[in-house]
Amino acid sequence: MSVKLLIVFYSRYGSTAKLAESIAEGAKKVDDTEVIMRKVRETAPESVIKRDKRWYEANLNMSEKYPEPTLSDLENADSIVFGTPTRYGNMSAELKLFLDTTGPLWATGKLIGKVAAVFCTNSTAHSGKESTLLSMMIPLLHHGMIIVGIPPNIKETVTAGSYYGATYTAGSTGELPPSNEDLKVAEALGIRVAEVAKALQIGRRENNA
Ligand SMILES: Cc1cc2nc3c(=O)[nH]c(=O)nc-3n(C[C@H](O)[C@H](O)[C@H](O)COP(=O)(O)O)c2cc1C
Structure with missing residues (x-):
């Protein structure tokens, strides 16, 4: 039996997608893990997107590569990792809008007990990474999800990411690349979510829960 790990994110310039x-x-390094990637839809009018070449081109590429998430995607996943660029120290409106469509899943408790984690990018070193990650956790806790972060034995957390989730400083138009440490922390988050989801799946199966 495989563990389904869904990654739902928004990205304008492609950094959060990285x-x-x-x-x-x-x-994918954790045996029996199936990864599904989804990007939430743009909410800005096309005329606005077209005025920004980097945005327009990144959006074309990402729309081809990542389908939009549906409520069934969330319901069918064992674990869900949410990502966003920082917007004034908070999550993006695009991701929030998608989360605001998940009321039917909340009302029926469909996400209770699923493993969750969060990640974000922003423009400068100290301008809202952790507040963004914390803001994303609030709706996930309302849904009854089990949130995991990144433990301090991941040595790259000394210079990259956060105990609250994966992050990197991408610049205001995504012009800065992630460092090897940033990518290592993100990878460690993927491993941790998959391992916890797998352990829960085995435990629940043994207990018939
Ligand atoms: C409206 C708006 C608000 C933003 N607010 C912040 C902010 O509070 N702190 C910050 O560091 N970057 C901020 N940014 C920059 C984005 O977070 C940055 O461009 C993003 O990480 C790029 O990610 P992407 O390539 O996935 O779109 C803001 C950008 C926009 C458009």
């Missing part, structure tokens, strides 16, 4: 890819790479 972290999503590293998380996926990490998760």
Whole structure:
């Protein structure tokens, strides 16, 4: 039996998508893990997107590569990792809008007991990474999800990421690349989510829960 790990993210310039890819790479290292990647839809009008060449081109590429998430995707997953660029120290409106469509899953308790984790990118070193990660955890706790972070034995957390989730400083238009340490932390998050989801699946099967 495989563990389904869903990654749901928003990205305008592609930086958050890079972290999503590293998380996926990490998760795939755990046996029997199936990774599904989804990008939430743009909410800005196309005329606005077209005025920003980097945004327009990144959006074209990502829309081809990553389908939009559905509520069934969430329901069918064993674990879900959510990602966003920082917006004024908070999650993006695009991701929040998608989370705001998950009321039917909340009402029926469909996400209770699933493993969750979060990641984000932002423009400068100290301008909202951890507040963004914390803001993303609130709706996940309302859903009854089991949130995991990154433990301090991952040595790259000294200079990269956060105990709260994977992060990196991407610049205001995603012009900065992630460091090897940033990618290692993201990979470690993918591994951890997959391992915890697998352990829970085995435990529940043994207990018939
Ligand atoms: C409206 C808006 C608000 C933003 N607020 C912040 C912020 O509070 N702190 C920060 O460091 N970067 C902020 N940024 C920059 C983005 O977080 C950064 O461009 C993003 O990480 C790029 O990710 P992407 O390539 O996945 O789109 C903001 C960008 C926009 C458009």
